Every structure is written in structure tokens, then in C-alpha cells.
Amino acid sequence: NTSSENQTTEPVVKTYTIDQFMNTTSITGSDFSPDNSKILYSSNQTGVYNAFEVPVTGGEPRQLTNSTDNSVFVISYFPKDERILYSSDKGGNEITHLYMRSPDGTVKNLTPEPEAKASFAGWSHDQSSFFFLSNKRDPKYFDLYEMDLQTLTPKLVMKNEQGLDVAAISRDKKHIALVKSINTNSSDMYLYNMETKQLKKLTDHKEDIKYAPETFTPDNRQLYFLTDEGGEFMELKSYDLATGNISNVEKADWDIMYTYFSRDGKYRVTAINNDARTEVKVYDTATGKQIQLPDVPAGDITGVNFSDDENMMAFYVNSPTSSSNLYVHDFEDKETKQLTNTMNPDINQEDLVKTEVVRYKSYDGMEIPALLMKPKSAGPKNKVPAVLWIHGGPGGQTRLNYSPLMQYLVNHGYAVLAVNNRGSSGYGKTFFAADDQKHGDVDLKDVIEAKKYLASTGYVAEDKIGIMGGSYGGYMVLAGLAFTPDEFAVGVNLFGVANWLRTLKSIPPYWESFREALYKEMGNPETDSAALYNKSPLFFAHQIKKPLMVLQGANDPRVLKVESDEIVEAVKKNNVPVEYVVFDDEGHGFVKKENQIEGYSAILAFLDTYLKGKPTPANSGSQK
Numbered sequence: 001n002t003s004s005e006n007q008t009t010e011p012v013v014k015t016y017t018i019d020q021f022m023n024t025t026s027i028t029g030s031d032f033s034p035d036n037s038k039i040l041y042s043s044n045q046t047g048v049y050n051a052f053e054v055p056v057t058g059g060e061p062r063q064l065t066n067s068t069d070n071s072v073f074v075i076s077y078f079p080k081d082e083r084i085l086y087s088s089d090k091g092g093n094e095i096t097h098l099y100m101r102s103p104d105g106t107v108k109n110l111t112p113e114p115e116a117k118a119s120f121a122g123w124s125h126d127q128s129s130f131f132f133l134s135n136k137r138d139p140k141y142f143d144l145y146e147m148d149l150q151t152l153t154p155k156l157v158m159k160n161e162q163g164l165d166v167a168a169i170s171r172d173k174k175h176i177a178l179v180k181s182i183n184t185n186s187s188d189m190y191l192y193n194m195e196t197k198q199l200k201k202l203t204d205h206k207e208d209i210k211y212a213p214e215t216f217t218p219d220n221r222q223l224y225f226l227t228d229e230g231g232e233f234m235e236l237k238s239y240d241l242a243t244g245n246i247s248n249v250e251k252a253d254w255d256i257m258y259t260y261f262s263r264d265g266k267y268r269v270t271a272i273n274n275d276a277r278t279e280v281k282v283y284d285t286a287t288g289k290q291i292q293l294p295d296v297p298a299g300d301i302t303g304v305n306f307s308d309d310e311n312m313m314a315f316y317v318n319s320p321t322s323s324s325n326l327y328v329h330d331f332e333d334k335e336t337k338q339l340t341n342t343m344n345p346d347i348n349q350e351d352l353v354k355t356e357v358v359r360y361k362s363y364d365g366m367e368i369p370a371l372l373m374k375p376k377s378a379g380p381k382n383k384v385p386a387v388l389w390i391h392g393g394p395g396g397q398t399r400l401n402y403s404p405l406m407q408y409l410v411n412h413g414y415a416v417l418a419v420n421n422r423g424s425s426g427y428g429k430t431f432f433a434a435d436d437q438k439h440g441d442v443d444l445k446d447v448i449e450a451k452k453y454l455a456s457t458g459y460v461a462e463d464k465i466g467i468m469g470g471s472y473g474g475y476m477v478l479a480g481l482a483f484t485p486d487e488f489a490v491g492v493n494l495f496g497v498a499n500w501l502r503t504l505k506s507i508p509p510y511w512e513s514f515r516e517a518l519y520k521e522m523g524n525p526e527t528d529s530a531a532l533y534n535k536s537p538l539f540f541a542h543q544i545k546k547p548l549m550v551l552q553g554a555n556d557p558r559v560l561k562v563e564s565d566e567i568v569e570a571v572k573k574n575n576v577p578v579e580y581v582v583f584d585d586e587g588h589g590f591v592k593k594e595n596q597i598e599g600y601s602a603i604l605a606f607l608d609t610y611l612k613g614k615p616t617p618a619n620s621g622s623q624k
């Protein structure tokens with residue numbers, strides 16, 4: 001089921017179908033069974049995510065859940081038996097519940113209130129209970145509950161009436177660390193004493209500084225937190241609970257993304273966002289020295305998880321040319337074993353392309369990082385069309401991961417440049433804040449400048465550059481087509497915002513704790529209505545004159561389907577080609593393989609029609 005593309009002077013590249021690309025399995029999560037003989041993980045092998053377990057010695061994975069509709073995301077085995085805990089919503093509506101699967105296969109919804117969203121917040125260190133957050137009392141705020149494992153009855157531990165977010169719970173169950181968003185560049189830390197019920201504010205600052213509690217130390221004496229106080233990047237510090245003293249723990253040239261300890265604190269893991277790559281460090285806490293991580297040539301190590309006895313470590317390895325695989329390392333015999341092989345064997349990894357981190361100067365001299373994928377067939381004698389990929393957020397970042405969609409497009413002859421425009425995470429707080437209240441303007445200019453960068457490569461056809469992105473990135477697609485109608489040859493909008501006034505008014509109730517922070521960055525729909533109107537592509541849709549494709553999940557709680565319905569209707573009035581694909585069983589992002597296959601092949605067909613001049617296949621542009 002493969003074909004070849006013949007070029008005159010450039011290499012002949014084997015092309016693969018979308019079915020072949022999507023026949024690669026995506027896996028996530030890991031937890032050791034109580035006897036350390038197996039590892040639990042989620043896999044979309046069956047088309048939707050289900051729970052699987054695999055022996056640590058290797059061998060055939062066993063499927064534990066049989067969902068055919070809703071994704072099952074594993075949390076963990078129970079600490080002392082082989083029941084498992086997992087999270088699942090309905091068709092991407094993000095109203096997640098916690099479920100318990102018993103070894104006989106029966107499943108119980110532990111958080112049955114239909115309208116309430118629940119999320120796991122950790123096992124108690126004594127392994128008698130787990131903590132979870134739920135907004136069942138007040139749809140706006142998440143209270144903290146403790147679920148006893150004997151009775152499976154939840155107990156309210158902390159009523160959250162102040163819009164705080166729980167970040168960490170101490171092993172002795174005495175303290176909870178919380179965070180309060182002030183704006184997207186600034187936050188405060190709080191400490192709640194579960195015995196005295198006192199809430200203490202730990203931070204006091206006038207300027208924008210982020211404080212993010214991470215974890216309590218295993219001896220319960222200190223709170224480790226991340227902050228960008230006094231610098232551009234998030235560094236790790238500790239707060240001494242007894243004295244209030246703050247000490248420096250770890251710093252890098254980039255943001256530290258997170259840190260955590262193994263169960264008894266023998267190891268501490270830190271992850272650094274090193275220029276869009278995840279760099280994991282594991283420290284032996286007794287010596288304070290980094291341990292040497294297993295030598296895995298296939299890519300970067302992520303998702304490190306330890307067995308409770310701290311003798312084994314599970315982790316993922318991933319790179320832009322190889323999908324994530326699960327590995328296990330035994331600290332005693334120093335052996336590392338690959339437990340999964342997720343890549344479709346039909347795909348020769350040599351046919352995939354590596355991703356290069358590049359930088360270019362924008363209109364005002366600001367340096368913009370981007371990730372470049374060059375088709376093997378591209379060259380000065382074979383200039384190729386290109387797609388600019390814009391991430392969501394607005395404060396997200398496109399990272400160096402395996403993306404079947406990007407590889408599929410590159411494999412079919414499109415250069416892809418994923419732009420981390422100003423406002424993206426990972427490049428310091430000045431860069432992150434540089435788009436505040438200037439959305440659809442300065443960030444869009446960065447994307448327009450990316451076209452010059454692509455032209456400078458010498459292998460991109462300048463008049464065949466399209467723009468594509470998801471959510472906030474989808475907004476940028478619409479903004480690009482509406483506000484700068486001559487810049488992009490086509491646009492592919494995946495569930496993007498068309499009308500900021502409506503989207504910011506209709507945010508889910510459980511976003512209340514950061515609603516003000518969001519409004520400070522994006523604009524308040526009550527008080528900034530003129531500015532929000534002016535940056536909403538829906539009201540300028542008459543200016544769109546280039547072909548547009550829109551893909552939308554009907555259950556999306558963040559960008560409602562009406563956003564896509566209305567932009568599609570409005571652009572159709574311009575006699576511009578518009579294709580619309582709606583998935584009835586998806587939310588903010590498409591997770592079911594059959595939908596990914598339909599959506600991604602429709603995107604390629606659309607690009608081929610309008611950037612390569614090939615006829616559109618009959619099945620694209622459907623409304624499911």
C-alpha cells in the first residue's frame with residue numbers, strides 16, 4: 001500500500017499512507033504493579049486509549065479495559081493489590097471521572113456525580129487512601145477529597161472557596177501547597193495546615209513573578225517550588241516549613257519544568273525544557289549527584305517512574321523520528337529492557353525526517369525559535385509547498401516529539417515549520433509575556449516573518465505557504481486569513497477561536513480560579529469588548545479570500561462548535577472554497593484513530609488540491 005514519488009534530481013522518497021502512519025501505536029503513563037512484576041500503561045492500539053499491562057521481563061502486553069468509545073487513561077495500580085485506577089471522560093467533554101477496575105474486570109465509577117469533574121491528586125504515603133479534586137460542591141472550584149481504600153468513601157479534606165489550585169500534599173498529610181494565579185505571568189503560593197485549618201500566604205510581590213509549588217520533601221520539612229523570581233527562567237528553590245527560609249536547589253539555562261521524588265526519596269527527577277527538548281536528570285538524593293541514565297540511542301528519556309522499592313525505573317524514549325516506547329531499567333543488575341515496539345514495522349525510520357531547531361529574526365528584531373522539517377525530496381530544483389504549524393495556548397510550545405501528522409505531511413512533500421512565536425513557553429518570561437493583549441497582531445507578524453525564513457532555505461515555493469494550527473493556533477490561522485488576506489495561500493483551522501467575545505464568556509465554570517488571569521492576558525469580554533471584537537476573525541470573515549479547511553470536535557468545551565459553524569458559514573458567503581469536518585465524538589483535540597485517519601487524510605487532500613493543484617478526493621470535507 002505504498003507508492004513512490006519521482007523527482008527529477010532530488011532523491012526518490014517512499015511515501016506512506018495515513019493508515020500506515022496511524023498504524024503506529026501511541027502509549028502513555030506508567031506504574032509498577034505492587035509486586036513489581038508488571039507495568040501499567042495506556043495505549044491506543046485498539047483505536048481508542050485502553051489500559052494495558054506488560055511484564056517487566058518483556059513479553060506480550062495484556063489488555064485490561066475494552067473501551068470502544070471513550071479514552072481510558074491509566075493512573076496507577078492500587079498500592080497493595082491489582083485493582084487499577086483510571087480516568088475517562090465522555091467523548092472529549094473533559095468532565096473526567098475516576099474509575100476503579102477490579103482484577104475480575106468489573107469497573108466502578110468512584111466519582112459518579114455526572115456533572116462534576118474529578119482528577120487524581122496522589123496516593124497517601126501510608127497507602128490507605130488517595131486524594132482527588134472534584135468540583136461537585138461548587139462547579140467553579142475544586143475541593144480536595146480523600147478516598148479511603150477500604151470503604152471507597154470520599155471525605156472532604158479542604159474546601160476551596162478562594163479559587164486556589166492544589167499543587168502538593170505532604171507525606172505526613174499535614175500540609176497542602178496551593179497556588180493562586182494572578183495573571184499568566186504571576187502567581188502566589190499558599191500553605192494550608194490540615195490540623196489547624198490555617199491558610200498561610202508564602203509569597204509577597206508587586207512585580208510579576210511566578211511561584212509554583214512542586215512537591216514536599218520526603219521528610220516533610222521543606223516545600224520545593226519553581227519560580228522565575230530574579231531571572232528569566234523557572235528555577236527550583238525550597239521553603240523550610242519551620243523557619244520560612246528559602247534556599248536555592250537547582251537552576252538551568254532553561255525552564256525547569258517539574259521535579260519529584262521517588263517513594264522513599266532515594267531519587268529526585270528533574271525535567272528541563274532545553275530548547276523544546278525534554279532533558280531529564282535523576283539525582284541520587286544521598287549524594288546529591290546525578291545518576292547516569294541508561295544509554296538509549298532512540299531519543300530523549302521522559303516520563304520517569306520508580307517502583308515503590310526504588311529498585312527499578314520505568315521511562316519513555318521518544319524522538320521526532322520515533323514514537324514513544326516504554327523501557328524498564330533495573331538498578332541492581334543495571335539492565336535496560338525495551339518493553340514496547342510502537343512504530344508500524346511497515347515504516348522505515350530512514351524515510352522519516354529529523355527536526356531541526358532554527359531561529360530567525362522577526363519584524364522588530366526579536367529572535368523567533370522554530371522547528372523545521374525538510375522533505376527529503378526538497379531542493380533548489382524541486383521547490384516544495386510548506387505549512388506553518390502554530391501551537392495552542394497562546395502560551396504553548398511545539399516541542400521535539402514524534403508527530404504522525406507532521407511526518408505524514410513531510411513524507412508527502414510539504415516542508416513544515418512549527419513556529420514558537422512570541423508568547424510561547426520555554427524561552428524566558430520576557431518572551432512569554434511579549435504577546436499579552438497583542439494577540440493576533442505581534443504573534444501573527446512573527447508567523448508572517450517565518451515565510452521569509454522558509455524562502456531563505458532555497459527549497460520552499462514562496463507562493464505555496466499555508467498556515468495550520470489547533471485551538472489558539474487555529475485562531476492564528478483565521479486571523480492570518482482575515483487580517484492579512486494575501487499572506488497565506490491556504491489555512492487549516494483545527495478547533496480555533498473565531499469570536500473571542502463569546503469564547504471568553506463561555507469558558508468552562510471550573511476555569512474560575514484562573515478566569516481573571518486569563519482575562520488579564522487575553523482581554524475581559526465585559527470591559528475590553530471593542531479590542532476583543534477587533535481581534536476576532538468572525539467579524540472580519542468577509543476579508544477571507546483563500547481556501548479554508550475547518551476541523552472541529554462537537555464536544556469541545558473550550559472552543560465551542562458554534563465557533564467553527566459560524567466561521568464556515570461566513571466564509572462560504574465569499575465564494576471561497578471551505579471544507580468542514582466535524583467529529584461528533586471528539587472534544588478539544590482528536591484522540592480516536594479512525595477520526596485522526598479521516599481528519600489527517602482530509603487535510604492532505606485539501607493541501608494537495610490548493611497547494612499542489614491535485615484534484616480533491618471525493619470523501620474529503622465530510623460532516624460526520
Ligand SMILES: CSCC[C@H](NC=O)C(=O)N[C@@H](Cc1ccccc1)C(=O)O
Nearest residue numbers: 184392393394471472473503518558559
Ligand atoms: C491563557 S491560556 C488558558 C487557556 C488554555 N490553555 C492551555 O492550553 C486553553 O485551553 N487554550 C486554548 C485556547 C483558548 C484560550 C482561551 C479560552 C478558550 C480557549 C488552546 O488550547 O489553545
